[in-house]
Amino acid sequence: MIDLGTELLPAAQADVIGLAVVRADRTVQQKVGHLVEWLPAIGADCCLCPLLVGMEAEMAALSEGRRDLIALSGVRAELPGLDRPVTAVVLWNSDQSHYVVIAMPDFTARQAEIMFESERRARRLMEQQLEAANSEVRFASLARTRLRLARDLHDTLVHSIIALLTQIRLTRHFLATDPARVSEGLAIAEEAAINGLARARDAIARLRMPDELELGSDVEGMLSDFARQTGAEVSVNIDDGARVGLQEHATTVQRIVGEALRNIEAHAKARQVRFDAVVEGTGAGGRLLVDIRDDGRGFDRATSRPGHFGLIGMAEFAELAGGECTVESSPGAGTLVRISLPLTAPAMKSGHGAAGASKR
Numbered sequence: 251m252i253d254l255g256t257e258l259l260p261a262a263q264a265d266v267i268g269l270a271v272v273r274a275d276r277t278v279q280q281k282v283g284h285l286v287e288w289l290p291a292i293g294a295d296c297c298l299c300p301l302l303v304g305m306e307a308e309m310a311a312l313s314e315g316r317r318d319l320i321a322l323s324g325v326r327a328e329l330p331g332l333d334r335p336v337t338a339v340v341l342w343n344s345d346q347s348h349y350v351v352i353a354m355p356d357f358t359a360r361q362a363e364i365m366f367e368s369e370r371r372a373r374r375l376m377e378q379q380l381e382a383a384n385s386e387v388r389f390a391s392l393a394r395t396r397l398r399l400a401r402d403l404h405d406t407l408v409h410s411i412i413a414l415l416t417q418i419r420l421t422r423h424f425l426a427t428d429p430a431r432v433s434e435g436l437a438i439a440e441e442a443a444i445n446g447l448a449r450a451r452d453a454i455a456r457l458r459m460p461d462e463l464e465l466g467s468d469v470e471g472m473l474s475d476f477a478r479q480t481g482a483e484v485s486v487n488i489d490d491g492a493r494v495g496l497q498e499h500a501t502t503v504q505r506i507v508g509e510a511l512r513n514i515e516a517h518a519k520a521r522q523v524r525f526d527a528v529v530e531g532t533g534a535g536g537r538l539l540v541d542i543r544d545d546g547r548g549f550d551r552a553t554s555r556p557g558h559f560g561l562i563g564m565a566e567f568a569e570l571a572g573g574e575c576t577v578e579s580s581p582g583a584g585t586l587v588r589i590s591l592p593l594t595a596p597a598m599k600s601g602h603g604a605a606g607a608s609k610r
Contacts, residue, residue, distance in 0.1 A: 258352070259282065262282040262283040263282060263283070265283050265284055265285065266283075266354075267283060267285060267352060267353060267354045268281070268282065268283035268284065268285025268286035268287075268336070268338075268351075268352070268353035268354075269281075269282045269283060269286065269350070269351070269352060269353075270282070270286040270289055270350070270351035270353075271348050271349070271350060271351075272289075272296045272340075272348060272349035272350075272351060273348050273349075274313060274347050274348060274349075276295050276296050276297055276306070276309055276349075277293055277294065277295060277296070278290055278291065278292050278293065278294055278295075278296050279292065279348065280292070283353070285336050285353040285354070285355070286338075286351060286353045288300075288301065289351065296309075296349075296351075297309065301322050301338070302322075302340075305320070308320055309340070309349070312340065312341075312342045312349070313342050313349070315342075315344075319339055319340060319341050320339070320340040321337070321338075321339055321340075322337065322338040322339070322340070323337045323356065335355070335356035336353045336354060336355055336356050337353070337354055337355075337356045338351060338352070338353040338354075339351070339352045339353075409446075409512060409516075410442065410443070410445065410446025410447075410450070411446070412516075413442045413445075413446070414439055414442045414443055414446060417435060417438050417439040417442050418439055420435055421435030421436055421439060468496075468500075468504075469496060469503055469504060469507055469525070469527075470486060470488075472504065472507060472508060472511065473486055473507075473511075473523075473525055476511045476514075476515070476523070477523075479515075480514075480515055482514075482520055482521055482522065482523050483521060483522045483523070484522075484523045484524075484525065485522070485523075485524045485525070486525045487524070487525065487526045487527070488525075488526075488527045489527065489528045489529060491528075491529040492527035492528050492529050492538060492539075492540075493527075494593075495527070495529060495538030495591065495593050496527055496538070496540075498538075498593065498594065499538060499571055499573075499591045502567050502568065502570070502571040502573075502589075502591065503540060503589065503591075505563075505564075505567050506540075506564045506567050506568065506575055506587070506589055507525075507540075507542060509563060509564050510542045510564070510587045511523075511542075513585075514544050514546060514585075517546070517547070517549070518544050518546025518547055518548070518584070518585060519546050519547055520544035520545050520546030520547075520584065521545060521546075522544065522545045523542070523543070523544045523545075524541070524542075524543045524544075525540075525541070525542055526539075526540070526541040526543075527539070527540045527541075529593065536592075536593040537573070537590050537591060537592055537593060538573075538589075538590070538591045538592075538593055539588070539589070539590055540588070540589040540591075541586060541587070541588050541589075542586070542587040543584065543585070543586045543587075544584050544585055545584045546584055546585060547581065547582065547584075548579045548580050548581050548582055548583045548584050548585055549579050549580075549581060549585070550579075550580065550581055551577065551578075551579060551580075561577055564577070564587070568589055568590070568591065571591050571592075572591070572592045573589065573590050573591035573592060574589075574590050575587065575588070575589050575590075576588050
């Protein structure tokens with residue numbers, strides 16, 4: 251037998267590498283280790299194997315010293331007898347006048363396989379996470395729709411029914427004390443019902459379109475209408491920089507301010523109302539701060555008010571926009587509604603004076 255070398259033979263016998271000896275006429279003389287099982291059988295022409303087919307000229311150039319080696323990298327596991335990628339090198343041993351084939355695991359190919367498998371696993375995990383996120387989005391969308399329905403029902407039907415109920419009770423009182431005013435009371439009740447129906451239709455129309463498409467009057471217009479309808483003195487102070495924020499969060503601010511004004515009209519009996527809008531901070535941390543303050547009767551926040559969802563709806567509106575709405579009040583001390591909303595559009599710094607201040 252040909253001596254394959256005292257250093258490489260033990261590694262081949264341990265299947266760490268594969269060794270083979272090929273005679274000068276290209277016939278396989280000896281194979282050690284399963285990493286060279288892809289070579290033809292002993293005594294066969296080595297160029298009969300798929301990897302060396304047609305390489306007779308290269309083998310001759312190797313034996314004649316016209317090239318140093320033949321490298322076969324990334325030998326795939328599909329070859330017979332090969333269960334993992336290997337790199338094979340063919341050398342010419344001029345002392346023994348034979349070829350030596352050394353095969354070793356192709357760590358680069360193996361690492362590529364591991365990388366591809368990791369990538370496939372990561373993709374599967376990402377798909378699972380995306381599916382979970384989609385489920386959460388669908389749930390959040392459903393929850394948002396339900397909250398929106400609840401708020402619109404409160405803003406329309408509940409307010410309208412309360413107004414109608416109040417007028418019916420007053421009319422019943424007239425029936426017993428002043429029958430001549432019954433007709434007037436019925437007319438007012440009819441008007442309340444008509445207004446409630448119109449508001450309900452508006453709410454249904456809003457429910458048929460996305461939030462971002464909802465349209466409404468500007469805040470200053472709402473405050474002006476409130477002052478005209480109630481006779482209360484309304485002061486408005488809007489910093490220049492806050493106007494961008496009011497436009498950015500138009501729907502949220504209008505809904506919260508609208509609910510606050512309804513509460514003032516129905517419960518507070520205030521003589522003065524003040525609206526302030528400023529910008530706090532700059533850049534990504536900037537926030538729009540809106541205050542609606544009245545000098546009305548106030549109320550005890552600790553007292554439970556079953557069936558009243560206006561304050562809850564105000565807080566929910568702010569939360570949907572990434573902000574918060576707080577209410578401060580106590581009996582006899584009026585009420586402060588404060589809205590804080592994040593700004594994403596560029597806004598001027600606050601503190602430039604009450605350029606938008608006006609009195610109505």
